[in-house]
Amino acid sequence: MSTRSGVVAHRGASAEFPELTLVAYEQALKQGAEALEVDIRLTSDGVPVLLHDPRTARVADRDVWVHSSTLDELSTLDLGTWHPVHRRPEPLLTLRSLLVMAEAYPNVKLFLETKHPVPSGGRVEVALRDELKYFGLDRPASHLESRAVMMSFSVMAVRRFRQLAPQVPAVQLRERGNVLKSWPAEGFGAQLMGPSIGALRARPWLVDYWRSRGMGTYCWTVDDPADMLLCRDLGVDWVATNVPSRALTVLDGP
Ligand code: G3P
Ligand code: CA
Numbered sequence: 001m002s003t004r005s006g007v008v009a010h011r012g013a014s015a016e017f018p019e020l021t022l023v024a025y026e027q028a029l030k031q032g033a034e035a036l037e038v039d040i041r042l043t044s045d046g047v048p049v050l051l052h053d054p055r056t057a058r059v060a061d062r063d064v065w066v067h068s069s070t071l072d073e074l075s076t077l078d079l080g081t082w083h084p085v086h087r088r089p090e091p092l093l094t095l096r097s098l099l100v101m102a103e104a105y106p107n108v109k110l111f112l113e114t115k116h117p118v119p120s121g122g123r124v125e126v127a128l129r130d131e132l133k134y135f136g137l138d139r140p141a142s143h144l145e146s147r148a149v150m151m152s153f154s155v156m157a158v159r160r161f162r163q164l165a166p167q168v169p170a171v172q173l174r175e176r177g178n179v180l181k182s183w184p185a186e187g188f189g190a191q192l193m194g195p196s197i198g199a200l201r202a203r204p205w206l207v208d209y210w211r212s213r214g215m216g217t218y219c220w221t222v223d224d225p226a227d228m229l230l231c232r233d234l235g236v237d238w239v240a241t242n243v244p245s246r247a248l249t250v251l252d253g254p
Contacts, residue, residue: 005231007247008111008240009033010221011052015242018083019059020050021090025098033244035109036102037220040095040124047071048095048127052115058082095128099135106147110137111171111218111240113151114161125150125157129164143169143191151218155188162189171218174199192216192237197227200234207234225250 012024013031025036039052044067051074057063060077071094080090095112102108114124132138132148140146150161151171158170172190176199193210200206200219207217219231220240228250231239241247 004251005228005236005239006034006109007032007244007251008035008037008109008218008220008238009244010037010240010242011039012036013242013244015085015223017086018080018090020052020093021079022093022097022101023080023086023090025093025101028244029105029108031245032248033108035111035238036098037111037113037240038095038098039113039115040128041066041115042124042127043071043074044068045070046123046127048124048131049074050093050095050098054115095131096134099131099137103135108147109238110148111151111238112148113173114154114157116152116154116157122157122160125161125164129161129168132165132168137168138165139167143167149192151194158188158190173220176202190215192218194218194220196220197222197224197231200236201227201230204230204234207236211235222247 009028011019013028014024017024017027038050040048041051043049051066055063055065059079059082074092077092078089079092080086080088114128116124137148146169149169151173152158153173158172162170169191171192171194172188173194175196193215197219210217216237218238219236222228222231222239222241223243228247232251239247
């Protein structure tokens with residue numbers, strides 16, 4: 001059958017570099033990652049930026065709410081010095097800057113996760129669609145050929161995005177607690193299911209189940225070599241990892 005699982009750099013090469021920064025993505029690409037994973041939130045002035053948490057405390061030199069800060073305010077943050085290995089300042093990355101950088105890598109896929117706290121209710125999916133349109137990524141020849149793939153834990157967000165950009169495929173993310181609620185998977189309108197590695201370890205048969213319904217599997221976050229091999233053996237399509245260099249070595253090995 002198939003080619004091996006593709007390696008997705010989760011928030012970039014984020015074990016070695018500060019997550020969601022340009023340096024983390026550039027290094028992941030240098031290491032050979034075949035796809036990038038991205039978390040997207042909206043600033044108060046409606047700009048899609050790359051931050052995982054609703055507040056910045058974990059990764060910045062100041063703690064602010066993302067949804068109530070402007071792009072200018074967030075651009076003054078240092079998102080690099082906190083990192084235990086990197087320890088150097090890094091600026092905030094906008095989705096647009098990432099997509100500009102990614103234009104030089106046309107074969108690299110982009111797994112774009114909308115984070116959707118109540119305050120942005122739906123606007124982040126619209127902003128993502130608009131950015132994809134700006135870069136001509138909203139009308140791929142087919143789902144399989146699409147460089148961009150939308151993702152969300154929210155069933156509503158996936159549905160909403162698929163209505164906004166029907167030609168762009170989506171991953172319905174699932175955690176261990178709710179993975180079985182994905183049995184009527186076709187109903188979500190996603191082309192791939194996205195279980196955590198914990199969910200997949202507990203129910204490895206789900207990969208075949210989804211495949212039999214025409215859906216692929218994207219598994220996160222897979223840093224342990226044994227888990228990488230499990231994904232490979234199950235035929236998982238995409239493996240998201242904080243250590244892309246390790247995943248490439250393990251998955252290409254015997
Ligand atoms: O790749 C999906 C995964 O990133 C979902 O979890 O919390 O890391 O965004 P989280
Ligand atoms: Ca994510």
